[in-house]
Structures are given as structure tokens and as C-alpha cells.
Amino acid sequence: MSTLINAGSLVFVFCFVIAIGRSQSQIPQAKMRLANMSSYSLLMESAGKNLKDKRYQAALNDFKAAFIQKDSIGKYDYANAMVAAANVDSVDLAIAWFEEGIKLGLGITDDEYRYFSSAEEFQNLKKQIAYQNQLDRLSTQVAQLKKRQAEAKREWLKKIQHNSSRGAGEVVKSGFVLYWNQMGDSLVPYLVYLPAELKDKNNVRAIVYLHGGVSSVTEFQFEDPSVADEPIFKLADHLGFVVIYPFGKKSYGWVRQRSAFQQVLAITEEVKLNYLLNSKEIYLGGMSNGGTAVYWFAAQSNTPFSAFFTLSADCELVIEPIDWERLHSDRPIYSFHTADDTIYPIAKISAVYASRKSPAWHLRTLKAGGHGFIYDPVKGHELFMQCITEMLEEVHKTR
Numbered sequence: 001m002s003t004l005i006n007a008g009s010l011v012f013v014f015c016f017v018i019a020i021g022r023s024q025s026q027i028p029q030a031k032m033r034l035a036n037m038s039s040y041s042l043l044m045e046s047a048g049k050n051l052k053d054k055r056y057q058a059a060l061n062d063f064k065a066a067f068i069q070k071d072s073i074g075k076y077d078y079a080n081a082m083v084a085a086a087n088v089d090s091v092d093l094a095i096a097w098f099e100e101g102i103k104l105g106l107g108i109t110d111d112e113y114r115y116f117s118s119a120e121e122f123q124n125l126k127k128q129i130a131y132q133n134q135l136d137r138l139s140t141q142v143a144q145l146k147k148r149q150a151e152a153k154r155e156w157l158k159k160i161q162h163n164s165s166r167g168a169g170e171v172v173k174s175g176f177v178l179y180w181n182q183m184g185d186s187l188v189p190y191l192v193y194l195p196a197e198l199k200d201k202n203n204v205r206a207i208v209y210l211h212g213g214v215s216s217v218t219e220f221q222f223e224d225p226s227v228a229d230e231p232i233f234k235l236a237d238h239l240g241f242v243v244i245y246p247f248g249k250k251s252y253g254w255v256r257q258r259s260a261f262q263q264v265l266a267i268t269e270e271v272k273l274n275y276l277l278n279s280k281e282i283y284l285g286g287m288s289n290g291g292t293a294v295y296w297f298a299a300q301s302n303t304p305f306s307a308f309f310t311l312s313a314d315c316e317l318v319i320e321p322i323d324w325e326r327l328h329s330d331r332p333i334y335s336f337h338t339a340d341d342t343i344y345p346i347a348k349i350s351a352v353y354a355s356r357k358s359p360a361w362h363l364r365t366l367k368a369g370g371h372g373f374i375y376d377p378v379k380g381h382e383l384f385m386q387c388i389t390e391m392l393e394e395v396h397k398t399r
Contacts, residue, residue, distance in 0.1 A: 040069045044077070051080060056087035075104035083121050094122075095130050107138045108145055156225035160191065178222060181270060183263045186252060189222040190267050192275070193243040195236045205281035206242040207232065208268050208305070212288030212312075214253035222247050231374045231384050232285075238385060239392075244271050254286075254293035255318055261296055268304050280399075285309040285388075287374065288343070291335075292317060298333040298360070299326040307395045308333040309388065312371045314344045315352050327360035330398075334362045334391045343371040364390070 047062035063081040067073055078101035085094035098116070101107070107116050116122060117135050125131040160178040177192045198204060209232045221227060227245075236243045246267050252260050268284075271277065284305040286294045291313025298308045299322055313335065315322065327333060335353075337346050346365055353363045366383060369376055374384040 040066050043069075047084070048080070051084055054087075056084045059084035060088055060090060060093075073100070075101045075106040078104070079106060086121050086125055089124065091125060091128055094125055095128060095134070098125075098131065098134055102134060102138065108141050110142065110146075113138055113142050152225045153223055156228070157223060160222075176228065179267075179270070181246075181263060181267045183266050184259065186259060186263060188252070188260075188263055188267070189220050189247050191222065191227070191243075191245040191247075192271055193233050193236055193245060195240055195242065197237075198240050198242075200240070203278050203281065204242055204275060205240070206244055206271070206275075206277045206283070207236065208244040208246070208264065208282065208284045210246065210254055210264070210284070210286030210290030210293050211248065212286070212290045214248040214255050214289050215250050217249050218251070220247040220249050231380060234381055235384050235388060239388065242271075242275060242277065244268060248290075254296075255289055258319055261293065261319075264293075264297070265303065272304060279304065280306055283307050283309065283391075285311065286313065287311045288313060288371070294333065295322045296320075298331065299323045301326065303331075305331065307331055307391065309391050310335045311374060311384075311387070312337060312341055312344060315349055324356045324358050324361075327358045329360045332360050332362060332395065332398075334364060334387070334394075336364050336366065336387045338366045338369040338371070338373050340368050341371045362394075 043062045043066035047059045047066065050056070050059035050062060060081070063077075063084055067077075067081070078097045082094045082097050082101070085091075085097065098106075107113055113135075116138070117126075122131075126135075160176045163175060163177040164179055174194045174196045177194070179190055179192060181188050181190060209230075211230065230245075232243055232245070235241075244267060246264055248254050248260060251257075254260050254264065268282065272279065272282065282304050284294055284297055284303075285291070285308065288311070291310030292315070294308050294310050294313065295315060296317055296319070297303050297305060308331070310333065315335070335349065337344070337349055339346050349363065350365075353361065364387065366373060366387075369379065369383060374380045376383070
């Protein structure tokens with residue numbers, strides 16, 4: 001069965017917000033809503049399992065029952081429900097759910113549009129005029145989106161390349177600058193981000209940040225303007241840090257290619273010289289498999305980094321086992337996880353942490369937020385700031 005969801009899996013994300021301090025008259029309603037949310041979660045879990053096992057009628061029954069209990073339904077929930085409805089010839093319902101999903105932005109990327117226009121599950125829907133009309137409208141939206149994205153890409157590249165081509169007398173006061181680092185046959189792009197305001201121009205502090213998703217991208221993503229929205233840059237503005245942002249990809253990144261790890265060190269030294277960084281205030285951090293790579297650097301005897309942090313990262317390297325004995329308390333590593341991370345469950349991380357008993361490794365667990373907690377539009381920045389501020393305070397206490 002072809003699926004819209006990445007890697008053929010069904011992902012259901014549930015956010016539960018429980019207000020504290022309600023009046024006594026609100027408690028019964030709150031309990032009822034909590035029970036409904038729990039029921040919704042169970043129904044969606046059952047629907048996902050039934051869909052995976054191709055028990056389409058059972059999945060459809062679960063989706064219908066679940067949707068009755070929840071006011072806000074995600075676009076991918078509608079997409080998965082469509083599969084169940086289409087496979088039991090509930091054509092009108094499938095189309096109605098498709099329309100609801102479209103209102104939420106479903107189908108406007110190339111991959112999603114191709115899925116809805118060509119997937120085997122929807123062959124019976126393609127015979128319907130209403131479905132074809134929706135596909136036609138989506139086609140127009142996809143074309144318009146691609147045009148906007150192309151223009152945004154041109155403007156982004158123009159800006160970062162212009163900054164990198166400035167002469168010695170032209171100083172970039174803030175923003176992104178694109179550089180390239182050559183090591184052997186490998187030419188790797190990286191960004192340097194200068195915050196809106198440096199806290200101390202005589203004490204330029206920096207974070208080298210390794211992004212996640214390395215194993216899923218085939219090209220360096222420096223041309224993508226959305227990289228500017230990475231949470232690390234907003235954090236840098238608040239803390240007054242320079243950010244060094246190397247790019248990785250599946251064929252050359254900090255997962256399987258040892259030379260890519262070494263090139264991160266070369267990039268750091270390059271920026272250290274060009275921007276006169278304070279050598280005692282250079283930190284290395286990373287998200288997901290970018291964070292996993294951080295463990296490798298923390299176990300090296302000679303790096304330019306004062307301390308390390310990981311966000312939602314596994315603690316097991318692909319290229320070699322982590323040499324836990326080489327972690328040093330003078331260069332501590334702080335690992336931040338959420339209790340509800342389903343990608344790298346905290347139970348696994350905690351078990352390794354307990355078995356290693358390294359004084360240089362500090363594990364911190366947040367109550368909730370999922371694997372991508374720093375990307376949460378409401379709480380993400382606050383949580384990220386909390387993590388890094390805590391790390392910096394503890395590192396400075398020991399110096």
C-alpha cells in the first residue's frame with residue numbers, strides 16, 4: 001500500500017493541554033474532555049493499526065468514531081481516513097475528508113499532490129468529478145507555491161552569497177553569510193549567522209550546530225530559505241551568540257562518513273580565525289542525528305569545544321562505539337530529551353545513562369514536547385532557551 005506518511009508509517013500526534021486551577025464547576029467538564037481525548041487517542045491508534053493491516057472497514061469505523069470526539073483534526077488524519085473510506089467505496093465521505101484536509105494545507109506539495117493524483121487507493125475517487133475538481137484546484141495551488149518558492153530561493157541565495165562576497169572593508173553586521181570549506185575532495189557549504197546584537201564584541205561566543213535529518217536529504221540544503229527559521233538562530237539572537245551551521249547530507253554527513261566529522265572541526269577552526277572567536281566559549285550542539293554526532297566529538301581528546309549539548313538524540317553512533325571513558329568533566333555534555341519522544345525513547349537513553357555513570361554526561365528530561373520539541377510554535381523557543389541557559393550556567397560555575 002502506498003502511503004502519504006513518510007517511511008510508510010502512520011504518525012498521529014496528540015497535544016493535550018490541561019488547565020490548572022479551574023473552578024469546581026468546571027471539573028466535571030474537564031474530566032469529560034480528558035476522557036474524550038483519551039478515547040480519541042485509543043481510537044486513532046486502533047485506526048492506524050487496522051489501516052496498516054488493511055482492515056479498511058474497521059479502520060473507517062475507528063476514524064468516524066474518533067472524529068466525532070474532537071473539534072480539531074489534523075490534515076494527515078484526514079488523509080489516512082481517506083484511505084480507509086476509499087477502500088470500502090465510501091466515496092462521498094472520502095471526498096468530504098479530502099476537502100477538509102485541503103483547507104488545512106493538505107496536498108499542496110509536489111509529493112502530496114502526486115500521491116493523491118496517482119495512488120492506487122484513490123483510483124475509484126478519480127472517477128468522480130468532485131475529486132477531479134479538487135485535484136485541478138490543487139494543481140493550480142502547487143504551481144503557485146512552486147513559483148513563490150523559486151522566488152524566495154533566488155532572494156535567499158542572493159542575500160547570503162552577497163554577504164560572503166563583500167570586501168574586507170564591508171562588514172556584515174548581522175544575518176547569514178554563506179561559506180564553503182574544502183577538505184580533500186569534499187566541498188561543504190556552511191552558514192555563519194551573526195546575531196542582531198553581540199553581547200560583548202570583545203568576547204565573541206559561538207555555537208556550532210549540527211542539524212538533524214542528515215540521512216533523509218540527498219543534497220546540501222543551503223539553498224532552502226526555510227533554514228533561516230531553524231530555532232537555533234532565534235536562540236542566538238537572544239543569547240548574543242554567533243552560529244556556525246554546517247550542512248550535511250546522506251552521502252556526506254555526520255552519520256556514516258568519518259571525514260564529514262573531521263570537516264566540522266576544520267570549519268570551526270576556519271571561523272574561529274576569521275571571526276576572532278573566544279576559544280573558551282565555543283560550544284557544539286545538535287538536533288536528532290546531529291545531536292548523536294555530538295557524542296563522537298565529546299569523546300575526542302582534542303577539539304575546540306568548551307562543552308556540548310544534544311537535543312532528542314540517540315546515544316549510539318553508527319560509525320563506531322562511543323568511548324565513554326574519554327568524556328571529560330572539563331568539557332561536559334548535556335543531553336536534553338522529552339518524556340514523550342517516540343523516536344529515541346527516554347527509557348533507552350536513561351538505561352544507557354545509568355549504566356555509564358560518566359561524571360561528564362548530564363541527562364535532562366522535559367515532561368513533554370515530543371522529538372521535535374524545539375520546533376513547537378508555542379513553547380519551543382522557551383524550552384530551547386531553558387535548556388541552553390541551564391547548560392551555560394552550569395558550565396560557567398565550574399570555571
